[in-house]
Amino acid sequence: MLERIRDISARLFRRPGRPGHFVGGHGTAIHGRLETLPWLWPRRDYLLYVPLGFGGLDKRPLVVLLHGCKQAPEDFAAMTRIVALADRHGWLVLLPRQSEKANTLACWNWFDPASVAGNGEVAIVAAQVKSVQRAYGVHARRVFVAGLSAGGALAAALGVRHADMFAGVFVHSGLACGAASSMAQAAQAMAQGPTGDPVKLAAEARARMGRVRLPLLAVHGDADSVVAPVNSFQLVRQYLALNDKHPRAGPANERPAPDAEAFVPLPDGRQMRVAEYLDGRRVLARLIQVPQLAHAWSGGDPAYAFADAKAPDATALLGEFVEGRLRP
Numbered sequence: 001m002l003e004r005i006r007d008i009s010a011r012l013f014r015r016p017g018r019p020g021h022f023v024g025g026h027g028t029a030i031h032g033r034l035e036t037l038p039w040l041w042p043r044r045d046y047l048l049y050v051p052l053g054f055g056g057l058d059k060r061p062l063v064v065l066l067h068g069c070k071q072a073p074e075d076f077a078a079m080t081r082i083v084a085l086a087d088r089h090g091w092l093v094l095l096p097r098q099s100e101k102a103n104t105l106a107c108w109n110w111f112d113p114a115s116v117a118g119n120g121e122v123a124i125v126a127a128q129v130k131s132v133q134r135a136y137g138v139h140a141r142r143v144f145v146a147g148l149s150a151g152g153a154l155a156a157a158l159g160v161r162h163a164d165m166f167a168g169v170f171v172h173s174g175l176a177c178g179a180a181s182s183m184a185q186a187a188q189a190m191a192q193g194p195t196g197d198p199v200k201l202a203a204e205a206r207a208r209m210g211r212v213r214l215p216l217l218a219v220h221g222d223a224d225s226v227v228a229p230v231n232s233f234q235l236v237r238q239y240l241a242l243n244d245k246h247p248r249a250g251p252a253n254e255r256p257a258p259d260a261e262a263f264v265p266l267p268d269g270r271q272m273r274v275a276e277y278l279d280g281r282r283v284l285a286r287l288i289q290v291p292q293l294a295h296a297w298s299g300g301d302p303a304y305a306f307a308d309a310k311a312p313d314a315t316a317l318l319g320e321f322v323e324g325r326l327r328p
Contacts (some may be wrong), residue, residue: 020052020087027096027128031119034112036183040102044124047073048132049093051086059139063322064094064129064158066151068173068306069107073097076148079304080297080315089323094132096125110153111186116178116201118161121154126162144322146170148297148306149227153179156235160205160242163212169239170318172219173227173295176235177201193230193253198238205242212242216285217321219314221293229289236285240277243284247277255287266311288317 025046032042054060063086067076073095077083086093098106102121114120132138145166147155152174159169160177176198180189189195206212216239220232233255240247240256247256258275265271270291277285290298290312298314300307 018050018054020054020083021050023048023050025128025131027124027131029119029123029127031114032121032124032127033114034102034109034120035114036109036112037102040099042120042124044099044102044121044128045097046128047077047095047097048136049077049083049086049095050136051090051092053087053090054092057137059137059142060090060092061142061144061322062092062094062129062132062136062138063318064096064125064143064145064155066096066108066125066145066147066154067098067106068147068149068151069103069105070305071106071148075304076151079300079307081301082315085315085319089319091322092132092136092138094128096128107150108147108154110150110157110175110177111180111182111189113181115154115157116181118157122157122161125154125158126165129165142167144168144170146172146318147174148172149174149295153177156238159214159216160202160238163205163209163214163242166214168215168217168321170217170219170321171232171235172297172314173221173224174218174235175227175231176238178238179231179234189231190227193228194234198234199241199252202238202241206244212244213279213282213284214239214242215283215321217288217317218285219288219290219298219312219317221290221295221298221308223292224295226295232287232289236275236277236287239285243279245277245279245284258287264312268310272312286321288312 028043152171157177178201179194180186259278260276263271273289296308302309
């Protein structure tokens, strides 16, 4: 709390911003109880990175970054090198922390029925976002959510259930909201694709919210044996439905036909496949398929688990996604 007071004071009195630093906090949600663990208090801790030079009264972008299984916010921040990017662009970065009481492997419970419905851990992270917005002067239209694996699945659910809160969703090696609604179904969905109907879920969510314009950037490795690449196809279909765009009919386990496509060469001779789904000139969804990439953050620090040092740099892709959305 003292750290927050100092930062707020610096903004109000226009004192020079301090060096970049982390502060801790927590978020609690009334509807944050999990259906599978109803006795667990609906609160989670988080780290917040406050960037170099933060100060003054200007509104800053906020990037929510959700770690995967067997990770902690500190590891995920180091693995992605997000601090350097945040300092460069002046972002606040919110890093929610999963509790071992909620999941012994530190996985987000994206498959819990409460989270699928927009309660559970979706509600808890949304409460964290609102808390940071109030305390740090975040720009209301410049909030992005990103995640890896289970964190990517929770990011997808946050976008579907709180489309009005976010300006963009970045999912690396993740799954669609509603891909599963139990732990057993989660294992099946990861291996074979969604057990539910993510497109129908998104269409129903859109019908409740009205007009939605929420872009998606999905990155997935073609060699991912933990979360099958078919999940990225269903994720794209879900966000197209959320944005009221309907690609040509085709099998659900195949990639929807894009409006534009390119094969981008990588330094080692591989080519990543980039498919775009458009509304006029505006990109509603972009799917990047990375050849030979397993279940890992592309371009991450190899000193950490679930990181692949080879290109493309997923953190740089996230930066381009966020900054591209921020340009007039």
